[in-house]
Amino acid sequence: MRLCGSTLSLTILSLVFCGRLACCLSPLDLKLAGITGEKLNAQFEALAALSDTPRPSVTRLVFSDWDVKARRLIKDLMRDAQLKVREDIMGNIFARWEGAEKAAVMSGSHSDSIVLGGAYDGDLGVVGAIAAIKALRVEGFKPQKSIEAVMFTTEEASRFNVPCLGSQGMTGYLNDHTLDNFKDENGSTFREAAARIGYRSSSNQELLRKAKVDPAAVAAFVELHIEQGPLLEKEGIDIGIVEAILAPSLLTLDFSGSGGHGGGMPMSHRNDPCLAASELALKAEQAAFSTKAFDTVVTTGIWKQEPNIFNAIPRNVHLEIDVRDTEGDRRDGVIQQIFEAAEEIAANRKCNLTKEIRYAYPIAKSNPTVLGAIQQSADKLGLSSKKLISRPYHDAAFMAQIAPTAMIFTPCKRGLSHHPEEEISLKHMVDGVKTLAYTIAQLAGSAAPSQAKSEL
Amino acid sequence: MRLCGSTLSLTILSLVFCGRLACCLSPLDLKLAGITGEKLNAQFEALAALSDTPRPSVTRLVFSDWDVKARRLIKDLMRDAQLKVREDIMGNIFARWEGAEKAAVMSGSHSDSIVLGGAYDGDLGVVGAIAAIKALRVEGFKPQKSIEAVMFTTEEASRFNVPCLGSQGMTGYLNDHTLDNFKDENGSTFREAAARIGYRSSSNQELLRKAKVDPAAVAAFVELHIEQGPLLEKEGIDIGIVEAILAPSLLTLDFSGSGGHGGGMPMSHRNDPCLAASELALKAEQAAFSTKAFDTVVTTGIWKQEPNIFNAIPRNVHLEIDVRDTEGDRRDGVIQQIFEAAEEIAANRKCNLTKEIRYAYPIAKSNPTVLGAIQQSADKLGLSSKKLISRPYHDAAFMAQIAPTAMIFTPCKRGLSHHPEEEISLKHMVDGVKTLAYTIAQLAGSAAPSQAKSEL
Structure with missing residues (x-):
């Protein structure tokens, strides 16, 4: 700087x-x-x-x-x-x-x-x-x-x-x-x-x-x-x-799956992006705590689920996760943890994943x-x-x-x-x-x- | 019937x-x-x-x-x-x-x-x-x-x-x-x-x-x-x-918390309803699998997060969870599991919780x-x-x-x-x-x- x-x-x-x-x-x-x-x-x-x-x-x-x-x-x-x-x-x-x-x-x-x-x-x-x-x-x-x-x-x-x-x-x-x-x-x-x-x-x-x-x-x-x-x-x-x-830095992530009827599709056939996103939100919280630094903060502020009706399995969940820290390297480590967790979750749940760092300022x-x-x-x-x-x-x-x-x-x-x-x-x-x-x-x-x- | x-x-x-x-x-x-x-x-x-x-x-x-x-x-x-x-x-x-x-x-x-x-x-x-x-x-x-x-x-x-x-x-x-x-x-x-x-x-x-x-x-x-x-x-x-x-049966649940600025509020001071809702969505999935019955299905179809902006901790997450089964008693047992999990999660995360069965037909x-x-x-x-x-x-x-x-x-x-x-x-x-x-x-x-x- x-x-x-x-x-x-x-x-x-x-x-x-x-x-x-x-x-x-x-x-x-x-x-x-x-x-x-x-x-x-x-x-x-x-x-x-x-x-x-x-x-x-x-x-x-x-x-x-x-x-x-x-x-x-x-x-x-x-x-x-x-x-x-x-x-x-x-x-x-x-x-x-x-x-x-x-x-x-x-x-x-x-x-x-x-x-x-x-x-x-x-x-x-x-x-x-x-x-x-x-x-x-x-x-x-x-x-x-x-x-x-x-x-x-x-x-x-x-x-x-x-x-x-x-x-x-x-x-x-x-x-x-x-x-x-x-x-x-x-x-x-x-x-x-x-x-x-x-x-x-x-x-x-x-x-x-x-x-x-x-x-x-x-x-x-x-x-x-x-x-x-x-x-x-x-x-x-x-x-x-x-x-x-x-x-600030801001991550955007989209999990997507096949969707289908919430009543019709058996649990074992699903690749539900709401559940993938739920796992990720909790992993993102863990990533914040993992630094043991008071100044690391992570917020899953935006959650947009589609089609967002009660009897359809979600087809897409769009998350925006805000990550901040007093140390640039530490912040970048948290971003890395979140992205790795997202990859693993998407693979386990057979969801598609797109992710990007929208911005990360000094x-x-x-x-x-x-x-x-x-x-x-x-x-x-x-x-x-x-x-x-x-x-x-x-x-x-x-x-x-x-x-x-x-x-x-x-x-x-x-x-x-x-x-x-x-x-x-x-x-x-x-x-x-x-x-x-x-x-x-x-x-x-x-x-x-x-x-x-x-x-x- | x-x-x-x-x-x-x-x-x-x-x-x-x-x-x-x-x-x-x-x-x-x-x-x-x-x-x-x-x-x-x-x-x-x-x-x-x-x-x-x-x-x-x-x-x-x-x-x-x-x-x-x-x-x-x-x-x-x-x-x-x-x-x-x-x-x-x-x-x-x-x-x-x-x-x-x-x-x-x-x-x-x-x-x-x-x-x-x-x-x-x-x-x-x-x-x-x-x-x-x-x-x-x-x-x-x-x-x-x-x-x-x-x-x-x-x-x-x-x-x-x-x-x-x-x-x-x-x-x-x-x-x-x-x-x-x-x-x-x-x-x-x-x-x-x-x-x-x-x-x-x-x-x-x-x-x-x-x-x-x-x-x-x-x-x-x-x-x-x-x-x-x-x-x-x-x-x-x-x-x-x-x-x-x-x-069908349909449950509605609202977790709410104090909100606050996503950058400003330390992690340890938060009572974030997005994280409570994430835990519940995963518990609801577990409740469906817990019956070991092919016909038990649970879907967190609706997720409405407020204010849903990237730099504010959510203040409210509204969920609608669809629960169906071939056996009425088994379905009601799943509903019970989901509601008990919601109470426990809300207590742990110091969130407020309201919940209801919107309908449950025979x-x-x-x-x-x-x-x-x-x-x-x-x-x-x-x-x-x-x-x-x-x-x-x-x-x-x-x-x-x-x-x-x-x-x-x-x-x-x-x-x-x-x-x-x-x-x-x-x-x-x-x-x-x-x-x-x-x-x-x-x-x-x-x-x-x-x-x-x-x-x-």
């Missing part, structure tokens, strides 16, 4: 922050009074109402009518924070605060959701970044580096079956294969669906060229997100400081300077914090490949996410956004009249 | 058949020249074209636009055979040939299909009965008893999740609970959907009263059907003579006189035949509760049914329909000028 940016130590960064003059606001002296639970909550509720399904669930697939409305709302919030809004060819939305330097500290997340998801996965990092930047502006902070809020297009894979299309485009990970082969359930490609709401590109090449950002323009990237796991809540920790993000490691800024911010706020790993992927996983990056996690109730009952307390909302505001301010550095600069 | 009708022995039946005079046609002297593979095949293809999905599959749910068209085609075939058509309040269609006696020998099947089914399950018995009766008429056969072809409404459970609604209504097995609680995917009850295409009833009571037939009006019932299993083809047998029909045993008539018909045609059990259910399973009943099976290719590749050779088509024609003629008996009668 390539990490760009400076290796400036935290010591130097601290010295810089102490170099302020009385007449100007140094990052950690800001009050951040504009960040309140009531205001934030009203914005989350306004976004959550833009959904195909009723509250508490949120269903907002990319480029749907609700997504278009959410984009409008987000741009309004950006303009309300006096930021200059622009959109790229993929619908990624940027809101800029010009600093003394061109290179920007960026912060943001996504606002699309899964089907029947919750109100905070993604939205916290979008609304939070805008609110954090607005609070800095309102208090008269003058950034040395530029600052940008960003909303990434379709982090969720719910429509096009591939995650993080916007951030993949920005960081050069997107390619022809993905643009041509991943389609929504109506057979539309990303480019076709994007064009329908005004993000037009004449070719894959144009899209890929125009979406890509210059790494030199990104001084740092920070993403605020709910944890999507139970650890912070269980331990009573306020802030998670994310040291690494497990980029691990992302956080940048020490960004991690340090988050730590100092949490400390300043008197919040308990803990270094941890993100097993869910995020746009930050791709941003980390081109810029110094880290993430801030807040606890979420019962660790639930991708779930209508996804929830976060007002206190944790405010803690997260304030930590983000201090982090952005430190990374951007305070400008005139002090000579103090932060550098990355 | 109650069996009505006579116990007249085959010996007496044979004597009756020998009592013919030279001037009239005795059943087994008929030539049946009108029954040809070409004509039958053209009728099956015409019906198969009335489908929501392209050939070779057939998808024709009850009361769909295609079902309405199929009903029209079937009534045309009935009128073409000079039969008098009537329909009952549920849409069961009858075509009558008046004999010397009122009580009728009935034969028929259904013409609705499952989603992505084949062209012969049901249609063979409808088209076959009409063709058989037409052949008898064309040759100048004069029946003592009346003869009726019948098309039952919705033998398949594909729309209302419960099988044989038409024949249940005719035989008094239908009730308020079924009419009120089994709905299609749009929430329509059977009565609401029936009314939309003209089969109107003002109340459940009216429907139940008017649909029920007088058992005394049904002298016998014979149903021609493809085997839906591989045994006849494997042994090279032309005709299956069905001694008993396993009526076994149907065939009537010896009807079986004998089929046997003589096959013998007369020089066809090899074999007594067997039907594990699939049929409308005959309900008709057997009110009238002397048996079924005729023809081989189907590779035993496939409920499958687009369901197929039957022209020879087996003709063999089946001719066997049916002789059987109907023998059961109805030849009328004037002989005094010979068959009685049941």
Whole structure:
């Protein structure tokens, strides 16, 4: 994994922050009074109402009518924070605060959701970044580096079956294969669906060229997100400081058999793919436990059985198995175990098997300077914090490949996410956004009249 | 199980058949020249074209636009055979040939299909009965008893999740609970959907009263059907003579868990209903094998996983498990095993479990006189035949509760049914329909000028 940016130590960064003059606001002296639970909550509720399904669930697939409305709302919030809004060819939305330097500290997340998801996965990092930047502006902070809020297009894979299309485009990970082969359930490609709401590109090449950002323009990237796991809540920790993000891998497997009438076909004549798939789901769970590593997770999230009627033996079962780990080699070993088990099961049950790795992205490691800024911010706020790993992927996983990056996690109730009952307390909302505001301010550095600069 | 009708022995039946005079046609002297593979095949293809999905599959749910068209085609075939058509309040269609006696020998099947089914399950018995009766008429056969072809409404459970609604209504097995609680995917009850295409009833009571037939009006019932299993083809047998029909039972089970993000939630914190359901599907297979009986069959036909996205741990898996056996007690023992396993699995995996027996109908045993008539018909045609059990259910399973009943099976290719590749050779088509024609003629008996009668 390539990490760009400076290796400036935290010591130097601290010295810089102490170099302020009385007449100007140094990052950690800001009050951040504009960040309140009531205001934030009203914005989350306004976004959550833009959904195909009723509250508490949120269903907002990319480029749907609700997504278009959410984009409008987000741009309004950006303009309300006096930021200059622009959109790229993929619908990624940027809101800029010009600093003394061109290179920007960026912060943001996504606002699309899964089907029947919750109100905070993604939205916290979008609304939070805008609110954090607005609070800095309102208090008269003058950034040395530029600052940008960003909303990434379709982090969720719910429509096009591939995650993080916007951030993949920005960081050069997107390619022809993905643009041509991943389609929504109506057979539309990303480019076709994007064009329908005004993000037009004449070719894959144009899209890929125009979406890509210059790494030199990104001084740092920070993403605020709910944890999507139970650890912070269980331990009573306020802030998670994310040291690494497990980029996802996804396996697809299809078992097929002869089918036949469920009443008519004797048991001994069957080659039932439902039973093969059942064995595999259990083997996949065993493969996860076999590493004895807490960070290995395997999920048989998708199970599509055909014809799926009670009196016909299934003819096909399509599985999608998500495999993640903190160690690339260990993850690949689990994939290998699952594929070997699938071969053996298919042979034993005389089923046909097709299998592929749909994607397997690299691990992302956080940048020490960004991690340090988050730590100092949490400390300043008197919040308990803990270094941890993100097993869910995020746009930050791709941003980390081109810029110094880290993430801030807040606890979420019962660790639930991708779930209508996804929830976060007002206190944790405010803690997260304030930590983000201090982090952005430190990374951007305070400008005139002090000579103090932060550098990355 | 109650069996009505006579116990007249085959010996007496044979004597009756020998009592013919030279001037009239005795059943087994008929030539049946009108029954040809070409004509039958053209009728099956015409019906198969009335489908929501392209050939070779057939998808024709009850009361769909295609079902309405199929009903029209079937009534045309009935009128073409000079039969008098009537329909009952549920849409069961009858075509009558008046004999010397009122009580009728009935034969028929259904013409609705499952989603992505084949062209012969049901249609063979409808088209076959009409063709058989037409052949008898064309040759100048004069029946003592009346003869009726019948098309039952919705033998398949594909729309209302419960099988044989038409024949249940005719035989008094239908009730308020079924009419009120089994709905299609749009929430329509059977009565609401029936009314939309003209089969109107003002109340459940009216429907139940008017649909029920007088058992005394049904002298016998014979149903021609493809085997839906591989045994006849494997042994090279032309005709299956069905001694008993396993009526179906259906279990529904729901495992549910907390869900959560597939990347975020550690393995040890999960209560994943997909894994619980996987264990149960395998236990259900074991329960089927545990009886060591060839006739025990268990099928986990339906698997509905929610939310069914790759990066969320499932929150609910809904299973429907079909259990059949030749022995009621043995079947009930298998159901017991499956339910006990489900409880244990749910407890181990900390999942919630709900379970119910959606229905469990009695076994149907065939009537010896009807079986004998089929046997003589096959013998007369020089066809090899074999007594067997039907594990699939049929409308005959309900008709057997009110009238002397048996079924005729023809081989189907590779035993496939409920499958687009369901197929039957022209020879087996003709063999089946001719066997049916002789059987109907023998059961109805030849009328004037002989005094010979068959009685049941």
